[in-house]
Amino acid sequence: MTDTSTLSETGTPSKGASHLSRYFYKSPLSRGYGLLSPTLLLMTLGIVVPVCILLVMSFWTRQGFGFDTTFTTANYVKAFDQPIYMALMKRSLYVSAWATISTVLLAYPMAYYVAFHVHKNKMMWIVLMTLPFWTSYLLRVFAWKVVLGYEGVINSFLMGMGVIDAPLEFLLYSPTAVIVTLTHAWAAFAILPMYVSLEKIDKSLLEAATDLGDGPIWRFIRITLPLSMPGIISASFLIFIPTTGDYITPALLGGPDGMMIGNLIQLQFGAVNNWPMGASLSIILMLFIASIGLVFLFLTKLARERIS
Amino acid sequence: MRNDVSYIKRPNRPLQVYAIIFLIVLYTPVLFLPLFSFNDSIYVRFPLKGFTIQWYFELWERAQVWNSLMNSIKVGICVSIASTGLGIFAAKALTNYRLPGRPSIIGFIMLPLVVPGIIFGVALLVLLSQMGVPLSLYTVAIGHMIVCLPFSIATLLPRFEGFDRSIEEASADLGENAWWTFWRVTFPVVYPGVVASLLLSFTISFDEFIMAFFLSGTEPTLPMYIWGQLRFPQEFPSILALSSIILFVSFLLVFIGQWINRDDAYGK
Missing domain, CATH: 1.10.3720.10 (MetI-like)
Known part of the structure; x- marks a missing residue:
């Protein structure tokens, strides 16, 4: 979504509407990262965040049907x-x-x-x-x-x-x-x-x-x-x-x-x-x-x- | 000199025989599925009894099969369009701009190609359950996006790399905005890659098992349905029939995709 807007904003430099679009046009770096951002966002939300939560959970323990969220390395010791x-x-x-x-x-x-x-x-x-x-x-x-x-x-x-x-x-x-x-x-x-x-x-x-x-x-x-x-x-x-x-x-x-x-x-x-x-x-x-x-x-x- | 060249280029018979055996062995196990799917016996074993298409008819009448097929198609279409769309932006960004940290970005994006699917499946499951998101076809689609995106980008990147940027610049100089430049100049050049990416990511999502295994709720995808039936030996013949259809369609889709996208991607 953000990409299409970035594209159209940057695409009309001569008409130079806003400062923002001029900034985007001048900086190819931000255009590049702008195009990449949806992919990176998806990979971050789909990989980095879940793995972090997984890491946190690995230091919990099971308690009945729920979790005991006090930090412990018991699982690793057991493993x-x-x-x-x-x-x-x-x-x-x-x-x-x-x-x-x-x-x-x-x-x-x-x-x-x-x-x-x-x-x-x-x-x-x-x-x-x-x-x-x-x-x-x-x-x-x-x-x-x-x-x-x-x-x-x-x-x-x-x-x-x-x-x-x-x-x-x-x-x-x-x-x-x-x-x-x-x-x-x-x-x-x-x-x-x-x-x-x-x-x-x-x-x-x-x-x-x-x-x-x-x-x-x-x-x-x-x-x-x-x-x-x-x-x-x-x-x-x-x-x-x-x-x-x-x-x-x-x-x-x-x-x-x-x-x-x-x-x-x-x-x-x-x-x-x-x-x-x-x-x-x-x-x-x-x-x-x-x-x-x-x-x-x-x-x-x-x-x-x-x-x- | 000429003698040496011909010496190197001389056909190597043993190697040729090996290559043909290799291809036969590569395809043989899979070919047993259609073979037994036409066999008129509930047991999957030799000798073959007789020719029948009853297993295919039986499949036709099962509501569950149609349900899970529709689920898989829905997820597959959404995932292939989304992952190809994101892939186009990412491939363009990675080829047109000199981004600092490019190798690590590519490495990061390609992670799901290498890391076992079970890790990402489990990690997403933990995240979703902690957020209180119920499992559904949407969560399956998120998992499939992560699996498909690296393939889309890997398919599209060579297309964008072989692209002459000056014609894009010419179009911009002639007054087209970026959106029209993309549609009228860039897209016609890269479209074989786009078609290949759509077909490939659809097939991968359609056939994907491990993410769906962890992330699907009450609505199964087709591989999940098959997995459930594998416990019952009496269901084997109809599963063989279903598998044969799936394999045939997958082979066809991937072949079309690879063929349309053939020249640049693999050299000659």
């Missing part, structure tokens, strides 16, 4: 003392670490192929690869439930072929099922940053390496891999962080052994009905994410410096 909380946190990090590693390993050759070996219809390939990522995450996870289920695609197929007599139970409801599903769900997303950094590589460097006697393997290790490192790091970052707090996949495919921190947080706001504890767990998850994010930032800086 670090009782083994269940940190065990789930560790499992979340473990599961998303494996999902990240397998996604990057599987998606890298694909990004490499499109960057170096596809010359016609490049756009078509990129759209085809990334299309599934934009469609319903819930339904893609549900599809894996259909595939891995007790009477699902794999089990009923193998039984029909006579390979196995009874359904394989380990397929569903395990951390492995969660890792497989997460890998599949995020593969499309991992390709883009790696593709971008591979595409940017100056092809003459590869020619130079070949001229100087490097074979394909050494050329890859010495040139392509280090130069695409920023893409690999940002792909890992973009998968690792969101999957740590994933809720849907462990809820549908994890079973009791595959439960993750996101499920525990949901429980606190749902069945357990201990909102302050849920708030503390969310803050702890955010702190973990922030520190991991810092490590990734540091790695990116390191990789960039080595390139230049």
